Amino acid sequence: MSTTLYDKIWNDHLVDQQEDGTALLFVxxxxxxxxxxxxxxxxxxxxxxKVRHPNLTLAVADHNVPTTDRTxxxxxQDSKIQVDTLEDxxxxxxxxxxxxxxxxxxxxxxxGPEQGFTxxxxxxxxxxxxTATHGAFGSLAFGIGTSEVEHVLATQxxxxxxxxxxxxxxxxxxxxxxxxxxxxxxxxGKIGTAGGTGSVIEYAGDLIRSLSxxxxxxxxxxxxxxxxxxxxxxxxxxxxxxxxxxxxSPKGDSWEKALNYWNSLKTDTDASFDxxxxxxxxxxxxxxxxxTSPQDVITIDEKIPxxxxxxxxxxxxxxxxxxxxxxxxxxxxxxxxxIDKVFIGSCTNGRIEDLREAAKILKDKKISSNVNAxxxxxxxxxxxxxxxxxxxxxxxxxxxxxREPGCSMCLAMNADxxxxxxxxxxxxxxxxxxxxxxxxxxxxxxxxMAAAAAISGNLDDVRKYQN
Amino acid sequence: MQKxxxxxxxxxxxxxxNIDTDMIIPKQFLKTIKRTGLGKNLFFEMRYDxxxxxxxxxxxxxxxxxxxKILIAGKNFGCGSSREHAPWALLDFGITCVISSSYADxxxxxxxxxxxxxxxxxxxxxxxxxxxxxxxEEISVDLNEExxxxxxxxxxxxxxxxxxxxxxxxxDDIALSLKKSEKIENFENDLKNTKPWIFND
Numbered sequence: 239m240s241t242t243l244y245d246k247i248w249n250d251h252l253v254d255q256q257e258d259g260t261a262l263l264f265v266x267x268x269x270x271x272x273x274x275x276x277x278x279x280x281x282x283x284x285x286x287x288k289v290r291h292p293n294l295t296l297a298v299a300d301h302n303v304p305t306t307d308r309t310x311x312x313x314x315q316d317s318k319i320q321v322d323t324l325e326d327x328x329x330x331x332x333x334x335x336x337x338x339x340x341x342x343x344x345x346x347x348x349x350g351p352e353q354g355f356t357x358x359x360x361x362x363x364x365x366x367x368x369t370a371t372h373g374a375f376g377s378l379a380f381g382i383g384t385s386e387v388e389h390v391l392a393t394q395x396x397x398x399x400x401x402x403x404x405x406x407x408x409x410x411x412x413x414x415x416x417x418x419x420x421x422x423x424x425x426x427g428k429i430g431t432a433g434g435t436g437s438v439i440e441y442a443g444d445l446i447r448s449l450s451x452x453x454x455x456x457x458x459x460x461x462x463x464x465x466x467x468x469x470x471x472x473x474x475x476x477x478x479x480x481x482x483x484x485x486x487s488p489k490g491d492s493w494e495k496a497l498n499y500w501n502s503l504k505t506d507t508d509a510s511f512d513x514x515x516x517x518x519x520x521x522x523x524x525x526x527x528x529x530t531s532p533q534d535v536i537t538i539d540e541k542i543p544x545x546x547x548x549x550x551x552x553x554x555x556x557x558x559x560x561x562x563x564x565x566x567x568x569x570x571x572x573x574x575x576x577i578d579k580v581f582i583g584s585c586t587n588g589r590i591e592d593l594r595e596a597a598k599i600l601k602d603k604k605i606s607s608n609v610n611a612x613x614x615x616x617x618x619x620x621x622x623x624x625x626x627x628x629x630x631x632x633x634x635x636x637x638x639x640x641r642e643p644g645c646s647m648c649l650a651m652n653a654d655x656x657x658x659x660x661x662x663x664x665x666x667x668x669x670x671x672x673x674x675x676x677x678x679x680x681x682x683x684x685x686x687m688a689a690a691a692a693i694s695g696n697l698d699d700v701r702k703y704q705n
Numbered sequence: 706m707q708k709x710x711x712x713x714x715x716x717x718x719x720x721x722x723n724i725d726t727d728m729i730i731p732k733q734f735l736k737t738i739k740r741t742g743l744g745k746n747l748f749f750e751m752r753y754d755x756x757x758x759x760x761x762x763x764x765x766x767x768x769x770x771x772x773x774k775i776l777i778a779g780k781n782f783g784c785g786s787s788r789e790h791a792p793w794a795l796l797d798f799g800i801t802c803v804i805s806s807s808y809a810d811x812x813x814x815x816x817x818x819x820x821x822x823x824x825x826x827x828x829x830x831x832x833x834x835x836x837x838x839x840x841x842e843e844i845s846v847d848l849n850e851e852x853x854x855x856x857x858x859x860x861x862x863x864x865x866x867x868x869x870x871x872x873x874x875x876x877d878d879i880a881l882s883l884k885k886s887e888k889i890e891n892f893e894n895d896l897k898n899t900k901p902w903i904f905n906d
Binding site for chain 1: 721722723725727728731732733735736737738739740750755779780781784785786787788789792807808809810811814815818819865866867878879882883885888889892893896900901902903904905
């Protein structure tokens with residue numbers, strides 16, 4: 239029978255399946271961070287259980303870490319306890335940890351690929367919804383809760399039910415200045431934040447194949463914002479070249495065997511999907527979010543929606559609520575929205591190509607005097623690479639701050655946050671109420687759009703700044 | 706895990722769609738290393754003003770909804786972050802049953818690990834049930850019978866049989882899976898042969 243890529247990975251990991259369809263799935267790779275793991279380790283300790291496969295588990299502190307000078311440690315006591323607890327737990331249970339002073343430290347979804355821990359055809363989980371990022375490598379990667387983290391630590395398996403198959407084909411070429419961030423924002427706008435619920439999305443089409451590995455990660459990363467369990471892309475030469483020689487990638491004979499298997503990972507041509515969406519890349523424009531849900535998207539040329547023109551009562555209320563929170567007026571132009579802050583970073587857009595894209599726009603320019611802007615590289619290795627290329631100088635000269643790696647203002651668990659009513663152009667993934675700080679107002683954009691906004695002092699069209 | 710069987714309560718109604726887990730429990734409360742004590746911070750930003758005082762308009766601050774065990778809410782409840790702190794906060798507040806027309810996948814699954822029953826019903830029925838919240842009248846949930854009784858009416862809901870059994874008996878997932886240790890070991894042994902690189906061998 240013809241099967242999809244998701245079907246193949248699923249079938250390949252079935253340890254057991256009950257009559258009612260409930261399955262026990264083997265987990266090849268488990269990423270752990272400080273926020274969603276303490277209660278899981280505590281549970282193991284209370285039941286006298288061990289970590290079944292410490293060598294299939296990799297831990298890092300990212301959510302709580304300061305992005306300023308780290309030599310003095312963490313000043314926030316609760317954050318410090320959480321980071322210290324992770325360190326203690328990793329020591330006690332024999333799990334490998336990249337500590338805060340390790341240059342490999344960074345956002346969990348950035349370090350996995352960087353180290354070659356993330357591999358095609360694997361099942362990858364982490365107590366974090368943006369685990370979907372790793373799907374870019376043709377793995378089945380999804381976020382889990384803390385009870386499930388404990389379950390994976392103890393058994394190296396997970397209780398799951400099969401999701402539906404959803405395919406999104408994107409064909410054609412992106413216009414100049416339009417990026418994979420705009421593609422995924424457009425997709426979420428079309429399907430809505432619950433559009434993918436109960437499904438695994440496979441991204442296909444010639445546009446997807448033309449994207450770099452990092453651009454693919456941005457798309458898979460925000461799949462969760464469309465409500466899907468996971469997003470994945472069939473692995474190809476770009477993925478194999480990316481992984482070759484990475485510290486945790488297979489070596490020698492193992493590499494050849496792995497490559498042989500990885501080459502088989504694709505959806506059969508006549509496989510059927512439960513749902514399908516087709517997009518023309520040529521019609522996608524630079525996007526922004528205007529509201530408090532990632533589905534609240536418009537292009538930079540458009541106006542803010544007017545609740546009066548919405549017939550559905552629920553939608554009308556939700557637009558009114560969002561406009562009130564965001565401090566915006568119906569029908570105003572997107573480019574009239576003045577901003578206070580710019581955040582470039584996160585597991586969505588904190589990789590080297592993202593920083594290059596923003597730096598290209600900022601080169602020899604100054605940011606608006608009304609704007610406070612910062613770059614938080616996704617990992618120590620991204621930071622090092624950027625510094626080797628002189629990108630840090632471009633950011634600093636333009637007026638950006640250049641920080642240490644971590645999740646930072648994507649979710650504002652550390653000191654980096656918006657004040658009430660402050661407005662931010664952010665390359666992160668969520669514009670929920672209070673996400674970047676109580677009362678803070680977030681507009682999700684691509685790195686180039688964030689750079690353009692920093693220069694102009696308002697949301698602006700990155701195409702203006704393309705050479 | 707706490708068992709779930711029957712429940713009777715005046716429901717609280719939160720008529721907002723896409724309630725995300727950041728709304729249910731904001732990030733400043735994720736710094737805990739415990740599962741308990743989050744109830745007072747449930748829906749923190751809607752529930753308290755800048756000075757930390759309770760906002761009277763918010764339903765969970767109003768008597769008798771401040772003691773509701775059942776929460777009725779708009780569609781796509783629990784979207785966003787995977788934080789299990791969301792069901793922990795609901796549970797700690799005393800809410801053990803949520804009724805909505807749809808849920809985000811991870812939140813839905815997290816509920817069952819904590820003895821919380823998330824019920825899915827048509828929006829029309831939800832509107833009817835919300836009247837009981839407005840009138841401050843009790844409704845009853847019976848998991849075994851898979852039904853809700855409200856006034857002289859009753860409505861059936863559907864639930865996965867395995868998840869139902871786990872809730873009714875308060876079963877520990879890990880203990881259940883460890884009973885399949887032999888199967889896990891066999892799988893691992895096969896894996897070492899077929900995909901040796903997985904174990905870094």
